[in-house]
Amino acid sequence: MANRPGGRRTTVTPKNLAEVRVEVVECDLLIIGGGNAGCFVAVEAAKQNPSLKVVIMEKAEIMRSGACSAGMDAINTYIPEDKTPEDLVRWSRDQVGGGPLREDLALSNARELNEAVDDLERWGLPILRDENGKIRYRGKWDISIHGEQLKPIMAEKAVESGAEVYNRVAGTGLLMDQGRCVGATGLHVRNGTFYVFRAKATVVSTGGAGTLYKSYTADSTNSGAQIWMCPYCVGSGYAMGFRQGAELSSLEQRWVATRTKDFCGPVDTISVGYKAPIINCKGEKVMSRYAHLGGDAAPRYIRANAPMEEWLVGRGPCYCDTRNMAPDKVTAMMTDYLNERPSFVLFLASRGQDVTKEPIEIYGSDPYILGGHTMGGFWVDIERMTTVPGLFAAGETAGGNPNKFVGGCAAEGKLAARGAIAYMKAAGPMPGPADPAFASQVEAEKSRVFAPLMRGAEYDGVTPREMKERLQRLMDEYAGGTSQFYRTNEERLDYALKHIAILQDQFKFLKAADLHELMEANETMDRVDVSEAVVHHLKARRETRWAGWQTRSDYPERDDKNFDCFVETRRDPKTGAVEAFTRPYEQIVSGERMKA
Numbered sequence: 001m002a003n004r005p006g007g008r009r010t011t012v013t014p015k016n017l018a019e020v021r022v023e024v025v026e027c028d029l030l031i032i033g034g035g036n037a038g039c040f041v042a043v044e045a046a047k048q049n050p051s052l053k054v055v056i057m058e059k060a061e062i063m064r065s066g067a068c069s070a071g072m073d074a075i076n077t078y079i080p081e082d083k084t085p086e087d088l089v090r091w092s093r094d095q096v097g098g099g100p101l102r103e104d105l106a107l108s109n110a111r112e113l114n115e116a117v118d119d120l121e122r123w124g125l126p127i128l129r130d131e132n133g134k135i136r137y138r139g140k141w142d143i144s145i146h147g148e149q150l151k152p153i154m155a156e157k158a159v160e161s162g163a164e165v166y167n168r169v170a171g172t173g174l175l176m177d178q179g180r181c182v183g184a185t186g187l188h189v190r191n192g193t194f195y196v197f198r199a200k201a202t203v204v205s206t207g208g209a210g211t212l213y214k215s216y217t218a219d220s221t222n223s224g225a226q227i228w229m230c231p232y233c234v235g236s237g238y239a240m241g242f243r244q245g246a247e248l249s250s251l252e253q254r255w256v257a258t259r260t261k262d263f264c265g266p267v268d269t270i271s272v273g274y275k276a277p278i279i280n281c282k283g284e285k286v287m288s289r290y291a292h293l294g295g296d297a298a299p300r301y302i303r304a305n306a307p308m309e310e311w312l313v314g315r316g317p318c319y320c321d322t323r324n325m326a327p328d329k330v331t332a333m334m335t336d337y338l339n340e341r342p343s344f345v346l347f348l349a350s351r352g353q354d355v356t357k358e359p360i361e362i363y364g365s366d367p368y369i370l371g372g373h374t375m376g377g378f379w380v381d382i383e384r385m386t387t388v389p390g391l392f393a394a395g396e397t398a399g400g401n402p403n404k405f406v407g408g409c410a411a412e413g414k415l416a417a418r419g420a421i422a423y424m425k426a427a428g429p430m431p432g433p434a435d436p437a438f439a440s441q442v443e444a445e446k447s448r449v450f451a452p453l454m455r456g457a458e459y460d461g462v463t464p465r466e467m468k469e470r471l472q473r474l475m476d477e478y479a480g481g482t483s484q485f486y487r488t489n490e491e492r493l494d495y496a497l498k499h500i501a502i503l504q505d506q507f508k509f510l511k512a513a514d515l516h517e518l519m520e521a522n523e524t525m526d527r528v529d530v531s532e533a534v535v536h537h538l539k540a541r542r543e544t545r546w547a548g549w550q551t552r553s554d555y556p557e558r559d560d561k562n563f564d565c566f567v568e569t570r571r572d573p574k575t576g577a578v579e580a581f582t583r584p585y586e587q588i589v590s591g592e593r594m595k596a
């Protein structure tokens with residue numbers, strides 16, 4: 001058991017590829033990304049087979065990494081005593097307007113869900129209960145927690161399970177052998193070691209993709225660090241798989257949420273948790289306009305998009321009206337924020353804002369790719385294996401199954417661990433490290449990853465930040481970002497693809513002055529590759545199914561005849577050509593689907 005500290009950042013950088021220190025690590029199971037799902041993969045793997053050597057490659061520091069790093073005030077899905085897993089799937093289906101969604105995945109996840117949340121409570125997470133010991137629900141499915149310590153609780157269990165954690169090592173690429181995944185490479189972002197993790201099975205759980213689009217909810221947009229999502233989850237997991245031909249599913253169903261303006265804090269805490277209504281600048285209740293679709297209980301994408309529609313027609317700004325909240329409720333709400341987004345409380349204080357006198361302004365977030373919220377991620381089978389044998393996905397990286405959130409990502413971690421263990425029992429032998437094809441693959445990846453550093457700081461090239469900002473504006477303006485009220489059309493998407501190809505061609509001009517910039521350069525290349533896939537998905541769905549999450553101004557209606565199905569993409573690893581195609585939807589859980 002080892003939780004290897006990331007160490008301090010070194011100022012010494014290799015001057016040529018021969019100076020790069022390479023470390024080879026052999027293991028049974030590699031987990032890329034020690035977040036919510038990744039920690040559960042490790043714990044479950046040890047439970048299934050304590051003799052396995054499990055390694056976690058974590059880009060940040062496992063005790064405070066990923067979506068849960070700042071804490072949480074709720075677990076958004078936990079099945080109440082009088083409800084069934086099928087009921088949860090029906091609710092999830094309603095939240096995406098009747099689907100399509102992968103009901104096979106959703107059902108298997110739902111069956112595992114409560115046990116995963118119970119694990120968290122057994123490990124020390126305070127779940128709020130009433131005087132009779134019953135769990136306190138904040139909405140129909142979400143429960144209140146004191147989750148400030150949520151991430152350390154999960155991470156400690158992962159370390160205790162015996163997993164070896166390599167902190168500050170960012171995954172860069174998959175290692176392949178005759179079409180199957182046999183591990184991955186990683187860059188130690190503090191000391192520059194290039195890691196070669198050789199594994200019988202690999203689970204990618206690197207979270208979602210943020211910072212593909214320009215953010216308008218955060219003041220410090222230059223750094224991109226004040227977005228709602230964990231800023232260092234940039235989609236590297238998707239990019240690694242996409243480059244090796246793994247099939248991606250439903251990336252066009254982006255996650256766009258209403259957030260507190262200029263700070264990007266969560267809004268459900270106020271509007272759902274404390275029933276503060278969303279109002280426009282005239283003081284009108286915005287969701288009353290959507291009464292026929294469920295009003296305050298309308299599907300999530302409708303609630304997320306409603307305030308932005310008000311802006312568009314001239315009735316913005318919009319607010320969560322906290323002015324009628326009793327003082328004890330305000331204190332409770334601030335405590336919730338201290339559990340999940342502590343700096344939001346400071347933000348309000350720095351403005352001298354008394355929320356009982358001045359409502360909290362809200363706005364639409366930048367779009368994210370998040371398979372734990374919406375559906376964008378790898379196409380996986382019921383064992384959570386992607387279309388690349390040996391490569392599994394869990395949490396935000398696994399597509400087709402929305403509304404997983406904390407509990408669902410944890411549950412999926414367990415399912416992926418079991419799938420990976422079953423796979424490795426049947427998998428054939430691995431090539432040795434000296435196998436010429438394997439060794440040349442490692443060399444090629446090392447030179448790709450280190451190329452920006454090898455060009456040197458004086459090279460007359462492009463900095464990672466310059467390329468990132470170009471991409472974010474391109475995606476915002478042409479691929480349906482916030483400034484465009486999430487709308488796009490065929491011509492804009494074609495423009496986006498053309499300019500993404502230009503950026504990909506300009507990878508050869510990226511330069512890095514130090515290891516930190518080298519990490520940024522690799523992140524930016526990953527962002528560009530994921531954006532390419534996103535644009536292909538947006539192009540292929542020629543209808544509007546989830547307005548806001550996916551709005552085509554040239555195809556404004558839903559087209560059930562042609563698009564009640566999944567949109568998929570795959571990039572040919574040899575030619576780079578991207579193919580878009582569809583897969584049929586299968587209804588497994590009974591009930592009326594198309595309510596909204």
Ligand SMILES: Cc1cc2nc3c(=O)[nH]c(=O)nc-3n(C[C@H](O)[C@H](O)[C@H](O)COP(=O)(O)OP(=O)(O)OC[C@H]3O[C@@H](n4cnc5c(N)ncnc54)[C@H](O)[C@@H]3O)c2cc1C
Nearest residue numbers: 033035036037059065066067076171206207395396405406
């Ligand atoms: C601000 C915020 C508030 C939320 N509030 C709630 C809530 O109240 N209730 C709820 O149920 N859900 C909530 N969610 C959703 C929930 O937290 C996520 O759905 C879930 O935790 C995601 O789990 P994951 O394991 O897929 O990703 P993460 O937990 O984000 O883990 C991804 C991990 O991968 C690592 N990583 C990234 N790139 C690399 C790389 N290249 N190499 C190695 N490692 C890498 C990251 O450092 C991270 O540790 C919230 C999310 C956010 C961002």
